Amino acid sequence: MDTVDLIIDGITIKAPKGEKILWAALDNGIYIPNLCALRWAEEPHAGCRLCFVEVEGRADPVTSCTEPVAEGLVVHTDTPQVRRLRRTAAELLIAAECPDCGACAKNRHCELQRIAAFVGVKLKPKRLRPTPKALPVDASNPFFIRDPNKCVVCGKCVSVCSEIVGANAIDFTFRGFETTLRPFDVQPVIDERCESCGECVAICPVAALVEKDLRWPKEEVKTICPYCAVGCGIYLGLDEGTIVGVRGDEENATNKGTLCAKGRFGIADFVHHRDRLTSPLVKRGRTFSQISWEQAIDLMATEFAKYRGEEFALIASAKGTNEDGYILQKFARVAMGSNDIDSDSRLCDAPSLEALGHSFGDGAMSNSMDDIERAACILAIGTNPTSSHPILGQRIRRAARKGAKLILANPREIDLCRLSTLWLRNRPGSDLALLMGMMRVMLDENLADLSFIEERCQNFEQFQDCLRDFDLGLAEEISGVPQELLKEAARTLATHKPAVILYGSGLTQHSQATQNVLALANLAMLSGNMGKGSGLNPLKGQNNAQGISDMGALPHFLPGYQPLSDPQSREKFERAWGYPLNPNPGLSLTEMLEAAAEGKIKAVYIVGANPALNMADIRYVRKALRRTKFLVVQDIFLTETARLAHLVLPAASFAEKDGTFTNTERRVQLVRQAIEPIDESRPDGQIACQIASRMGFEGFEFDSPSQIMEEIARLVPQYGGISHQRLTEAGIQWPCPTRDHPGTPNLHAEGFSRGRGRFAPLKYEAPAELPDEQYPLMLTTERSLYHLGSMTQKVEGLMRLRGEELVELNPADAANLGIADNQWVRVISRRGQVKAKARITEASPPGVVSMSAHFAKGAANLVTGGELKLSAVRIEKAG
Amino acid sequence: MTDEEERIRQTREILRGHGGERGKLIPILQEIQARFGYLPREAIKEIAKFMRITEIEVLGVATFYNQFRLNPPGKHPVKVCLGTACHMKGGVNILEAWERRLGIKPGQTTPDRQVSLERVACVGCCAMAPVSVVDEEVQGRVSPTRVDGILLSFELEKEKGEENSK
């Protein structure tokens, strides 16, 4: 990097060329008062006029936030003229804000106070008459207040919301003295563009944007957000064992300090919720009664012993830590002699694991989020990342802002459409046809990267054959996307490198999911986008969806994807664990439930998962679970599934335990205990260890989760170099085979995990369930920005932002059915029906309706079927 | 078709005649205002969608210029001059008198849609300061009592109108 030398206040410093004086000074410990400057901002705001300095050879003082450094510059930050100017600037700001510090939530934490003290002016200025503004205060947002009277018009909130978050939800309106910062909708309406991420609140130097019930923490613990698979770094702010606030970890490579509403505002309420389970509960008749842990462990040891082998199944959750997940599968395999272990992330992830395993040899994301933000082209299909993976969504918006080509394939209009280069609005379930069409164009127009294919792939000829009879007309007919658009998309993807492809559950919760993923793998190889900075990326759902699979909570794989069918792998684990392993592959989640319904599986241990709400066709799921002889559910709340249990165990939340989560980009990150377990709750892994020990099994005596990680590192090659010790500073992306390996941000960059990338021939098949006369609409399920699992539903503010199930439908369909906005309707499928309110919106294309499947009331999964995301339904007015 | 739907339809019609580049926002806003007399909320939403920006970005631009109204003009538009001469002669007090009597702020319209209030710069009749323009007619040397008088005449006219329609 080119640097220059300059002298500030007599001190010689080095600064990168082009850097502004302000940042050069601050980086070297020289304070210059400033209120409106942002290092990353595209344009300096330069409105507060506090940052004046004198530069030798210049007649007038300059604002240091706009003036670049130069070789040999001599700068003075504290001359009489500078002092006079910044005092006036400070007085003007104070007069406009007319502070009443004693009554302000940010008293003693306010930047204006700090600046006033530094430049030496009083907060009750005499020289300039204060001009009270009496603008209405907006308290509509559940988490923060907007008080324009206190605004110093520094513009930081507007910049952060547009340049970092990318929501563009707030702006200044009017001019001069009446300048008011606002979103489009103000009290009483909660603005819809605003994502309630609180980034503007975090950056506001005064109390114009301020958290409701703000409390300042006495200490902080660095950990990881427990919600989605982005895995944002957070600091939990604590006061006497209570979480009082959350802030983003700016050093975390994944989120770089930003958070979404769930992470920032949705943690304390669920951790400290009065509904937390506080002791083991056993069902007596129709009600639960409390028992002691001793009794509970005894009960399990006796009952589970009756069902060893294939009468036992374990359902883990992608919420838990890696250490918990590892222990649970070890418990099932060693103590129970059963491979019937699976997790609730299975439904979205299994197709990726299978298809990408076939094509590349690894089912994980190829890229890191840094790659995605740097890519020249992003294709996002079957995913709405600004809702499902908010911080990744922000980073995609930033990439698009900086000029990356953004191609979207999605039936519904999503926020990213605003920033997209191309939006392929395909019919639900037609992804395969769309992708085959794009590949057809690449072959026809010689856009395929033949040298890449030659060098690194195999099976190309067979693949070409499969497209021979699939012409573009057919792709257009099936997908509803005009041929011209398909061509544009293919050309854009093939000619802008590096390109990254992202896909989500919209693509995988289908009957042809595996074909869809194979098609994407082909597309990535065909366009030569499986190298440095490019790749194919399945977006995982829950916080530890990646980790739970890595840990072997899978029926066919031992930890680290070592095949159970492989005698050598089995032997390795038998030796390590000291017990013989059942060689028979276990059942997948869906198969387990079938076996339970048939009475073949008699004891089920469910840890953190809530299949009675989250799986498709929940009526069937509930029936299956009711048939079991002994159902143990371990969770932090009495979930829909827990209500069915014979024994309920109180689990500790993420804030109450140590461990690791592996995020969607394979980054293993340290989760740290911040508070003592609530009441009698215990960490999941610890509970399983206690049962195993009580049953007489060895190898479950761990002092701490970090000891469990040591065992994992010994047995799971991808985690070979990982230890809690190493993760203290920052996370590591697997594969990390050895202690001195730095981790792998970009998988398959040089070679594929399986050697050569394998093209897979494809065959177009229609989705299993198509609309017909009786059920003329397609139902898709979407993820809400504000919800994930049962935890968010305990957070009042998130429930105010989205508190009930809504059925979104197109105005044309609504008009046909005579349905008005907000009216109660019944959604009916072949499997059942559910009541919810209608929301009429053009985001839904004609013929498509969508629900969120988050809520127990009006649960969308009463109507969904095998494909989870797609069911044919009809809608009727209710009542 | 509801009024709102009709406004959306008309907005879309106007938008069809424009390209989507950002520089075009002002002419679009002008055309919308010419059509409706103000910038209806649903029109702003349509414009945002058309320009692929957010609603608040449209609003931010619209409010930056004094020429745009966010509320439908009342039957009797009142424009209070706050140009230099009127300002010196107590124009602010006159504005306050209107605000108090009508219970609205500049840029707003009374709920019965009778009167809308606006603030303007010099209207070129400085000799008569302070000036209010009522129903496009310049009223000079306005005092708070005169404000009451004008409002009374609106009342009378309204009553007469109601009687005639009976």
Ligand code: SF4
């Ligand atoms: S909360 Fe987030 S989305 Fe909403 S205005 Fe602030 S920065 Fe923008």
Ligand code: SF4
């Ligand atoms: S609300 Fe806060 S951050 Fe936004 S402009 Fe006002 S003072 Fe600055």
Ligand code: SF4
């Ligand atoms: S929910 Fe996901 S995006 Fe939001 S803060 Fe947590 S990890 Fe980050």
Ligand code: FES
């Ligand atoms: S920091 Fe330079 S003008 Fe505000």
Ligand code: FES
């Ligand atoms: S200042 Fe009011 S008319 Fe000139």
